[in-house]
Amino acid sequence: MTTVQGARARARIEITAAIKDEARRQLAAEGAAKLSLRAVARELGMVSSALYRYFPSRDDLLTALIIDAYDAVGAVAERAHADAVSTAPGDHLAHWTAVCRAVRSWAVAHPHEYALIYGSPVPGYTAPQDTVGPAARVGLLLVATARGAHEAGGVTPPPLPDGLAPEAERLAAEEAADLPPALAVALVRAWAQLFGLVSFEVFGQFHRIVEDRDAFFAAAAERLGREVGLAPRP
Amino acid sequence: MTTVQGARARARIEITAAIKDEARRQLAAEGAAKLSLRAVARELGMVSSALYRYFPSRDDLLTALIIDAYDAVGAVAERAHADAVSTAPGDHLAHWTAVCRAVRSWAVAHPHEYALIYGSPVPGYTAPQDTVGPAARVGLLLVATARGAHEAGGVTPPPLPDGLAPEAERLAAEEAADLPPALAVALVRAWAQLFGLVSFEVFGQFHRIVEDRDAFFAAAAERLGREVGLAPRP
């Protein structure tokens, strides 16, 4: 139920968006640490104190950008997943790699926003509760691909070592009650490893090491899917 | 050939070390972005401008800390590797997991220093050439474990997809000419994935997801070693 809003409310929405846009521009140009409220305000032709009407502090602006970034990468990943499901309904490994490639593409295209959400947390700053929903989207998508494959039968995650059994059952019960514990553990593992691959590429650790990044990542994503058990592991 | 040094040179070394120590303390307390030259100087009882006699800029101080951090994690990993080789000479998978555990332990114990070297790169800051040597130590160690296993025979990395063959051969030729291309690729993959696991734990992404982090990581490191081909993949 979105009611018609007065000029004031509309202006507030537009100005808030303009602030975030300009902040994103500075983020892309200089990085998060050099994001300056005063510079944003200056560029928008207002005075710095006016900006505090829209964001109580610099951290709150960053939080808004973080949520937007989680939503952005989540959206492209969900779209890629949906496309893969519709074009190759039974190929669960393809669904998996489609999500992986979407995440990587977005990260490479928006390195600073990626760094904001998957890089070192900003000092003293603890993510507020608002971020957990958007932050979980990609992870839930990976669970969804695994669930699709599991329901179709034939998912074979690696066996669980004995010591990990209790943790695995707790994890499955809390996050995906319909999945076998070994699959839940393999998923969390692959989730972290996927972002390890993406982070190393975005943060430049592959400099002078990996040249054909597309081919390298494609192969890695496929291996990751096989390791989860979406296809045989040769 | 270390000659006896004058009081001045000795003082310079001590003061440089004191500055880095205090900087590390602030790093651990507040994080890299809040590391303040003035605060370091204040704590050391000197004036901020005096500090510039030792480090030309804040970035240079950070660079020194980065190099020290790379060296620290490299040293503990090398020590763990040597220990594992001497206690279980033939168990190459154990050598691998020993290195992995050492890296993780250091990262958990020094999260801010870890973030400095494996988190988002500081804005506008590009790592100078001095860092590449120390930065490579852990990677070289992983290569060394794989080489040990390869020379003992029976290393079976996953097969290479066709498209990746040229890249794999280039990579092997440049980084480890004595290893099969497929092994070189698997190593780089596992290298990035290992730090993905560690980063997710250190940066808090496992919050409320993984509880028994020790068991989880131990199993993940072992799977990583198997995926490289150091032991059969069940």
Place this chain on the structure above:
DNA sequence: CCGAAACGAGAGCACTGCTCTTGCTCTCGG
């Protein structure tokens, strides 16, 4: 032994996040 280099101290510049006060303007309820 004496000039040059290194050093610590201090003032100062341009910048930051953030607060407080001052007026103006829009909105909404009586």
Place this chain on the structure above:
DNA sequence: CCGAGAGCAAGAGCAGTGCTCTCGTTTCGG
């Protein structure tokens, strides 16, 4: 319809930052 109150932009100001420059002093090496 109109006035009280909320929302708003602006400016001054505070404490802090990285960094530069200058000025005496100390130390070292040829």
